[in-house]
Amino acid sequence: GAGVSQTPSNKVTEKGKYVELRCDPISGHTALYWYRQSLGQGPEFLIYFQGTGAADDSGLPNDRFFAVRPEGSVSTLKIQRTERGDSAVYLCASSLTQASGGGKPNEQFFGPGTRLTVL
Amino acid sequence: LAKTTQPISMDSYEGQEVNITCSHNNIATNDYITWYQQFPSQGPRFIIQGYKTKVTNEVASLFIPADRKSSTLSLPRVSLSDTAVYYCLHIAGTYKYIFGTGTRLKVLA
Secondary structure: OOOOEEEOOEEEEOOOOOEEEEEEOOOOOOEEEEEEEOOOOOOEEEEEEEOOEEEEOOOOOOOOEEEEOOOOOOEEEEEOOOOHHHOEEEEEEEEOOOEOHHHOEOOOEEOOOEEEEEO | OOOOEOOOEEEEEOOOOEEEEEEOOOOOOOOEEEEEEEOOOOOOEEEEEEOOEEEEOOOOEEEEOOOOOEEEEEEOOOOHHHOEEEEEEEEOOOOOOOOOOOEEEEEEO
């Protein structure tokens, strides 16, 4: 079946502009995660949704970053007043649920990411 | 805070077995160890997950000793296409993945 998709694949914007990044998770997956990956680094957690609600947004760097998932499927990561330091690859992942019975974490399936460049 | 330590890079030759060891000294009782693989311009991809002793699937084995403070990913007979970055993740709490810098494996012909 279809995997996690993200659009756009590349986004170039100017400092101070507003951007939206979209994630389409695997159908039926209730858990959705956003990560940010800078060059040469591992992905950095931003926010986790269980259904429509943000269960953990502790990774969002500041209030310029916001994410929604209004119907429990598609999610949008929104960045206001972009800065050059926001340039990175933004990855989305989904899993069936957060964990299976007994607490075993469910596998997260990652999308290809959106490469954001802020000039 | 869950934190892992693994070698920054490794080289190997085609056909060899590759073992990548990760330390996770502050692992808690209910935490799992998961390994992911990432190719350039792609998102990470699940390889294997375990809790203790040995787990094997069609692509790799994962060895976790009794004290669970480390784990070893074993890739049998690597090929050029196994050149990638490998991440060891110690999954704790709310299951947000805390990635380290990973191990860059280069497979040589």
